[in-house]
Amino acid sequence: MSEPLLELNDVSVSFDGFYALTDLSLKLYKGELKSIIGPNGAGKTTFLDVITGKVRPTKGTVTFKGKSLLGVSEQQISRNGIGRKFQTPRVFENLTVLRNLELSASPEKNAFSLLGSSLPQASKDEVHRIMNYVGLTPFATVQAGSLSHGQKQWLAIASLVAQAPEVLLLDEPVAGLTDEETLRTAELIKSLAGDHTVVVIEHDMEFIRDLGFDVTVLHQGQVLTQGPLETVKSDPRVIEVYLGPPEQ
Numbered sequence: 001m002s003e004p005l006l007e008l009n010d011v012s013v014s015f016d017g018f019y020a021l022t023d024l025s026l027k028l029y030k031g032e033l034k035s036i037i038g039p040n041g042a043g044k045t046t047f048l049d050v051i052t053g054k055v056r057p058t059k060g061t062v063t064f065k066g067k068s069l070l071g072v073s074e075q076q077i078s079r080n081g082i083g084r085k086f087q088t089p090r091v092f093e094n095l096t097v098l099r100n101l102e103l104s105a106s107p108e109k110n111a112f113s114l115l116g117s118s119l120p121q122a123s124k125d126e127v128h129r130i131m132n133y134v135g136l137t138p139f140a141t142v143q144a145g146s147l148s149h150g151q152k153q154w155l156a157i158a159s160l161v162a163q164a165p166e167v168l169l170l171d172e173p174v175a176g177l178t179d180e181e182t183l184r185t186a187e188l189i190k191s192l193a194g195d196h197t198v199v200v201i202e203h204d205m206e207f208i209r210d211l212g213f214d215v216t217v218l219h220q221g222q223v224l225t226q227g228p229l230e231t232v233k234s235d236p237r238v239i240e241v242y243l244g245p246p247e248q
């Protein structure tokens with residue numbers, strides 16, 4: 001098999017002696033799609049924080065394309081091609097949908113620099129393609145702050161795609177969405193597959209099923225098991241961590 005694109009090896013994260021991740025090892029290959037599930041406090045967010053450079057591991061290694069990410073700034077990791085959408089969609093509420101996307105596509109990550117300059121035509125075309133793709137073209141001139149919650153989620157995902165990252169990390173992309181919006185988001189994420197390597201963290205099992213990605217279950221900061229959702233769901237250890245131990 002080829003080299004992993006992203007690799008965590010024996011990673012532990014301790015917050016004042018409390019271990020959010022314990023000897024976590026996980027590999028992600030180019031073009032791979034992975035859903036991460038796990039009960040509250042399993043370490044899912046910390047896992048993403050370690051990859052994006054927000055949290056530095058107490059122990060272990062994190063490599064992207066064979067190079068260590070330890071000590072690399074969050075900004076640089078993002079520039080290197082690892083993009084993240086946070087749980088609460090982060091969009092510039094006072095800018096239009098189009099401006100939000102243009103800003104994401106611009107190498108100058110500064111709202112002011114974009115005002116005076118203009119994107120190359122190829123980037124503009126790409127921005128319009130992505131905007132159309134997420135169904136936001138009719139809202140191009142609308143301020144992001146007046147979009148619905150679902151539309152903000154899509155704008156946040158579209159903004160991420162506009163940055164052209166190799167790895168997309170999506171933290172609870174369907175939190176607070178309607179069933180219809182959830183289904184559309186699953187289609188959108190599936191369509192990113194192939195061109196991107198995608199990691200989705202979610203609690204919504206219907207959505208995880210719709211995605212059809214292999215699932216990794218985290219528990220107490222470690223990988224409990226991995227595989228197709230149906231196999232994982234019938235694993236007694238997974239049932240126990242979600243529902244508690246069987247009654248005697």
Ligand SMILES: Nc1ncnc2c1ncn2[C@@H]1O[C@H](COP(=O)(O)OP(=O)(O)OP(=O)(O)O)[C@@H](O)[C@H]1O
Nearest residue numbers: 015018019020038039040041042043044045046047
């Ligand atoms: N900065 C911190 N300081 C102390 N403890 C922390 C910190 N960040 C996370 N933790 C603890 O580490 C554990 C793992 O947290 P994490 O947020 O990674 O879990 P999670 O799987 O994302 O949970 P959830 O599904 O509830 O978002 C939790 O017990 C949490 O309280």
